Amino acid sequence: MTDMPDTTLTSDHSHDEPSAGAYDDASGYYTLGEPIADTKAPAGDIADRWQTRKFEARLVNPANRRKLSIIIVGTGLAGGAAAATLGEAGYNVKSFCYQDSPRRAHSIAAQGGINAAKNYKEDGDSTHRLFYDTVKGGDYRSRESNVYRLAEVSTNIIDQCVAQGVPFAREYGGLLDNRSFGGVQVSRTFYARGQTGQQLLIGAYQAMERQVKLGTVTEYTRHEMLEVIVADGQARGIIARDMVTGAIETHLADVVVLASGGYGNVFYLSTNAMGSNVTAAWRAHRKGAYMANPCYTQIHPTCIPVSGDHQSKLTLMSESLRNDGRIWVPKKAEDCAKDPRDIPEEDRDYYLERIYPSFGNLVPRDIASRQAKNMCDEGRGVGPMVGDFRRGVYLDFKDAIARLGKDAIEEKYDNLLDMYERITGENPYEVPMRIYPAVHYVMGGLWVDYDLQSSIKGLFVTGEANFSDHGANRLGASALMQGLADGYFVLPHTIRDYLSDGPFEEIGEDHPAVTEARADVEARIEKFLSINGSRSVDSFHRELGHIMWEYCGMERTAEGLRKAIDMIRELKREFWSDLKVLGTADSLNQSLEKAGRVADFIELGELMCIDALNRRESCGGHFRGESQTEDGEALRHDDEFAYVAAWEWGGDAASNDMGTPILHKEDLVYTAIEMKQRSYK
Amino acid sequence: MNLTLKIWRQTDAVDKGKIHTYEVAGISQDMSFLEMLDVLNEQLNELGEEPIAFDSDCREGICGMCSLMINGEPHGPEVTTTCQLHMRSFNDGDTITIEPWRSGAFPVVKDLVVDRSAFDRIIQSGGYISANTGSAPEANSVPVPRDNAVRAFNVATCIGCGACVAACPNGSASLFLGAKITHLGELPQGQPERWSRVVDMTAQHDYEGFGGCTNIGECAAACPKEIPLDVISQLNRDLRTAMKHGH
Numbered sequence: 055m056t057d058m059p060d061t062t063l064t065s066d067h068s069h070d071e072p073s074a075g076a077y078d079d080a081s082g083y084y085t086l087g088e089p090i091a092d093t094k095a096p097a098g099d100i101a102d103r104w105q106t107r108k109f110e111a112r113l114v115n116p117a118n119r120r121k122l123s124i125i126i127v128g129t130g131l132a133g134g135a136a137a138a139t140l141g142e143a144g145y146n147v148k149s150f151c152y153q154d155s156p157r158r159a160h161s162i163a164a165q166g167g168i169n170a171a172k173n174y175k176e177d178g179d180s181t182h183r184l185f186y187d188t189v190k191g192g193d194y195r196s197r198e199s200n201v202y203r204l205a206e207v208s209t210n211i212i213d214q215c216v217a218q219g220v221p222f223a224r225e226y227g228g229l230l231d232n233r234s235f236g237g238v239q240v241s242r243t244f245y246a247r248g249q250t251g252q253q254l255l256i257g258a259y260q261a262m263e264r265q266v267k268l269g270t271v272t273e274y275t276r277h278e279m280l281e282v283i284v285a286d287g288q289a290r291g292i293i294a295r296d297m298v299t300g301a302i303e304t305h306l307a308d309v310v311v312l313a314s315g316g317y318g319n320v321f322y323l324s325t326n327a328m329g330s331n332v333t334a335a336w337r338a339h340r341k342g343a344y345m346a347n348p349c350y351t352q353i354h355p356t357c358i359p360v361s362g363d364h365q366s367k368l369t370l371m372s373e374s375l376r377n378d379g380r381i382w383v384p385k386k387a388e389d390c391a392k393d394p395r396d397i398p399e400e401d402r403d404y405y406l407e408r409i410y411p412s413f414g415n416l417v418p419r420d421i422a423s424r425q426a427k428n429m430c431d432e433g434r435g436v437g438p439m440v441g442d443f444r445r446g447v448y449l450d451f452k453d454a455i456a457r458l459g460k461d462a463i464e465e466k467y468d469n470l471l472d473m474y475e476r477i478t479g480e481n482p483y484e485v486p487m488r489i490y491p492a493v494h495y496v497m498g499g500l501w502v503d504y505d506l507q508s509s510i511k512g513l514f515v516t517g518e519a520n521f522s523d524h525g526a527n528r529l530g531a532s533a534l535m536q537g538l539a540d541g542y543f544v545l546p547h548t549i550r551d552y553l554s555d556g557p558f559e560e561i562g563e564d565h566p567a568v569t570e571a572r573a574d575v576e577a578r579i580e581k582f583l584s585i586n587g588s589r590s591v592d593s594f595h596r597e598l599g600h601i602m603w604e605y606c607g608m609e610r611t612a613e614g615l616r617k618a619i620d621m622i623r624e625l626k627r628e629f630w631s632d633l634k635v636l637g638t639a640d641s642l643n644q645s646l647e648k649a650g651r652v653a654d655f656i657e658l659g660e661l662m663c664i665d666a667l668n669r670r671e672s673c674g675g676h677f678r679g680e681s682q683t684e685d686g687e688a689l690r691h692d693d694e695f696a697y698v699a700a701w702e703w704g705g706d707a708a709s710n711d712m713g714t715p716i717l718h719k720e721d722l723v724y725t726a727i728e729m730k731q732r733s734y735k
Numbered sequence: 736m737n738l739t740l741k742i743w744r745q746t747d748a749v750d751k752g753k754i755h756t757y758e759v760a761g762i763s764q765d766m767s768f769l770e771m772l773d774v775l776n777e778q779l780n781e782l783g784e785e786p787i788a789f790d791s792d793c794r795e796g797i798c799g800m801c802s803l804m805i806n807g808e809p810h811g812p813e814v815t816t817t818c819q820l821h822m823r824s825f826n827d828g829d830t831i832t833i834e835p836w837r838s839g840a841f842p843v844v845k846d847l848v849v850d851r852s853a854f855d856r857i858i859q860s861g862g863y864i865s866a867n868t869g870s871a872p873e874a875n876s877v878p879v880p881r882d883n884a885v886r887a888f889n890v891a892t893c894i895g896c897g898a899c900v901a902a903c904p905n906g907s908a909s910l911f912l913g914a915k916i917t918h919l920g921e922l923p924q925g926q927p928e929r930w931s932r933v934v935d936m937t938a939q940h941d942y943e944g945f946g947g948c949t950n951i952g953e954c955a956a957a958c959p960k961e962i963p964l965d966v967i968s969q970l971n972r973d974l975r976t977a978m979k980h981g982h
């Protein structure tokens with residue numbers, strides 16, 4: 055912590071006076087709305103809630119299902135699994151993705167694995183333990199009913215995937231293998247070498263394609279959703295752009311599901327795909343869907359460090375590597391430029407093993423990331439200089455290779471280590487890998503109730519796009535679990551309760567809600583193409599990313615966040631006056647696509663900073679410099695912040711004025727688990 | 736490094752298209768091939784010329800979105816995807832020709848972007864195991880011998896990029912098709928539909944206008960995921976068996 059002055063609990067508060075024992079850092083940036091609550095989770099023993107809800111959810115007669123239409127935006131694990139399952143049930147499903155095939159959704163890139171409380175290893179795992187680990191890992195900022203349900207259905211997911219032909223790793227006896235993954239002490243992570251996401255997604259994709267053939271699902275690829283249609287208080291469709299012809303299309307339905315993934319690309323550099331965006335969620339937010347905990351970002355500890363300004367994205371090295379690799383930096387700053395192989399054992403600092411003896415290299419991601427940053431800030435980072443510091447730490451396989459043999463390591467991690475060599479030009483079997491944290495996942499997302507319904511009636515949100523299960527930090531291998539839980543096992547039950555009131559009265563394409571939404575989309579496109587300024591979309595995106603990483607990244611302070619908000623507002627003004635997008639609206643135009651995404655990222659960035667500013671506590675991936683223990687660990691303030699911050703759009707729907715966002719608090723109540731300060735020591 | 740790029744430009748599916756020549760300077764060895772194209776696109780935008788359309792998404796070699804014929808080779812000179820190809824594979828002063836996949840079944844959409852939806856339709860015709868959600872038995876109730884599981888996995892790593900088609904003088908998608916047939920055929924869960932699957936998928940493959948396989952082997956040489964040629968033997972064997980069974 056050497057170069058971190060001013061970050062004790064009481065310092066740095068020049069802007070406002072604390073009021074009545076509590077700080078209100080974001081005073082002036084927001085207004086306070088009514089508290090909200092989830093009204094759908096049944097009361098009673100946590101272990102019975104999901105069964106009760108499933109039973110109480112009304113049924114839809116199979117003969118009526120064909121008459122009920124469902125739009126699903128997204129074909130990742132959350133959207134693909136839902137499309138397949140709802141198609142199988144007989145509903146009329148329309149599925150959208152911006153890629154040229156549903157199989158390319160970014161879930162494909164997940165490497166490490168998927169959790170399930172199968173307890174195949176008899177090592178003490180259970181639904182309750184998976185629940186407990188997930189709530190604890192999320193630093194007690196998630197909703198307990200949702201998390202319990204997630205743990206409960208986790209085992210069904212593995213059964214389903216195996217039945218579809220997902221080629222999980224197996225033991226010699228032919229039974230499923232699994233391993234342990236960051237932040238837990240049991241072995242419950244199922245995997246398919248380093249390509250688990252790919253294999254799970256292909257399973258969901260194939261199930262969905264089967265429904266396409268059977269006529270229950272219609273797929274719209276290279277289509278980007280640009281607006282949600284809310285008619286008489288109900289989500290009734292979307293406006294989408296055919297990215298090949300540029301045609302603006304209206305799609306109407308009885309219900310809309312957003313499974314559009316995460317918004318980590320607000321940081322420009324992240325491990326997300328180039329096209330990952332917040333547009334679907336943000337357009338819904340502007341129409342009344344609350345955005346919950348937008349500042350909760352996961353910075354993943356094991357990514358390949360940035361190599362230069364040209365960089366377009368960052369590449370994750372699965373944290374399963376932390377099972378066998380040991381993380382270290384030189385003890386002495388003067389060793390940092392040396393060949394690591396020449397640094398003797400006694401001069402290496404295996405800092406995670408030192409600071410956290412019981413979890414060692416397997417501490418949760420937020421802790422591993424922050425400690426890597428601390429080591430580099432202390433001047434003990436390795437690799438090339440980025441600015442004033444070397445930004446990298448070693449992940450070393452030497453001991454694992456000596457213990458298990460090179461073949462075993464190769465079999466487990468081959469594709470990852472190959473990828474590393476391809477990108478860096480260094481052989482990780484010989485030279486320790488260099489890693490550094492990078493933005494990877496967002497726990498924040500649209501607010502949903504237990505039924506996964508947002509604050510707009512008839513708009514459901516699943517997968518990474520919602521906020522519901524991971525609190526302030528997500529444990530490894532649990533996003534895949536959540537995506538598939540939502541898609542295969544949760545949404546199909548909760549959505550039927552909603553649909554049992556349908557089919558809803560038909561609305562025509564001339565309904566004012568439709569014509570307005572269309573007109574907004576067309577006007578925006580027209581605007582992008584006519585600003586005719588001097589700067590490319592990418593240049594704005596990169597600048598936004600720098601602001602976010604600097605001030606809303608691994609460590610946040612009130613002062614920095616206020617500065618960031620000013621900078622973002624200025625950037626936004628410049629964007630709308632100096633953007634340059636060439637080409638036309640009526641053809642494939644990738645700059646135009648990006649312009650829409652970046653415009654939404656800019657607004658989201660501001661809200662993230664406001665959320666981070668409001669939350670004057672450290673929890674999970676959100677680390678406020680003003681709130682830490684003496685030895686630099688995150689310090690929560692349960693008395694003030696044990697709530698979900700659900701933000702309502704406070705601006706004018708049609709203009710670019712964000713107005714003042716309205717904060718609704720949902721209190722987090724734990725009945726099945728006791729809140730504790732996390733300790734991984 | 737400084738490079739001369741000869742790039743195919745075509746405004747839409749009906750345009751005839753032609754090669755344009757561009758110069759880029761100051762390219763670093765550590766850039767990926769697509770980052771090099773990003774640099775060019777920034778330059779073009781500056782100059783008022785519409786940027787070149789090309790596909791990419793994950794940029795980690797797993798989604799299968801990127802493509803490109805680079806100096807006549809699908810995904811360029813290394814065994815990897817275009818997005819994972821790095822500029823250290825080229826030399827200062829090189830001239831690089833960049834074209835879209837060339838195959839009747841993959842029509843060009845614009846510049847370097849092609850339409851690969853034929854692959855989705857091949858999967859729709861049978862590339863799955865029918866197992867409705869909720870109907871699955873306990874996962875460990877059906878053990879899968881490890882060798883089968885490993886082979887199934889190895890071929891299931893196909894990313895659906897289409898390089899095999901682009902490489903094949905006949906424009907055949909047999910490697911892609913064989914990979915799926917082998918993946919599902921290796922697993923006990925895939926047996927009930929094994930014979931109808933191979934017949935239906937092959938029919939769809941032919942219907943889409945992909946050519947027949949004459950054992951040239953260019954596909955496997957171009958495949959970024961090293962799907963082995965023996966999946967095509969497996970495909971042919973399964974097809975013969977299916978025919979014998981009267982499918």
Ligand SMILES: Cc1cc2nc3c(=O)[nH]c(=O)nc-3n(C[C@H](O)[C@H](O)[C@H](O)COP(=O)(O)OP(=O)(O)OC[C@H]3O[C@@H](n4cnc5c(N)ncnc54)[C@H](O)[C@@H]3O)c2cc1C
Nearest residue numbers: 128129130131132152161166167279315517518531533534
């Ligand atoms: C590199 C990497 C590795 C990971 N490894 C793991 C792991 O090992 N274990 C784990 O549990 N999790 C992992 N994660 C996290 C996990 O993969 C994701 O959180 C999860 O897959 C998200 O799934 P999803 O279905 O919500 O969204 P995605 O898979 O991102 O799908 C989003 C879908 O929405 C569509 N879409 C988005 N916007 C629009 C729009 N405006 N219009 C139309 N369509 C749109 C896209 O086309 C796509 O189909 C990893 C993530 C990354 C980036």
Ligand code: SF4
Nearest residue numbers: 893894896897899958
């Ligand atoms: S077989 Fe290889 S080349 Fe063909 S689509 Fe699959 S990954 Fe691409």
Ligand code: FES
Nearest residue numbers: 792794799801818
């Ligand atoms: S962009 Fe995903 S494989 Fe190349």
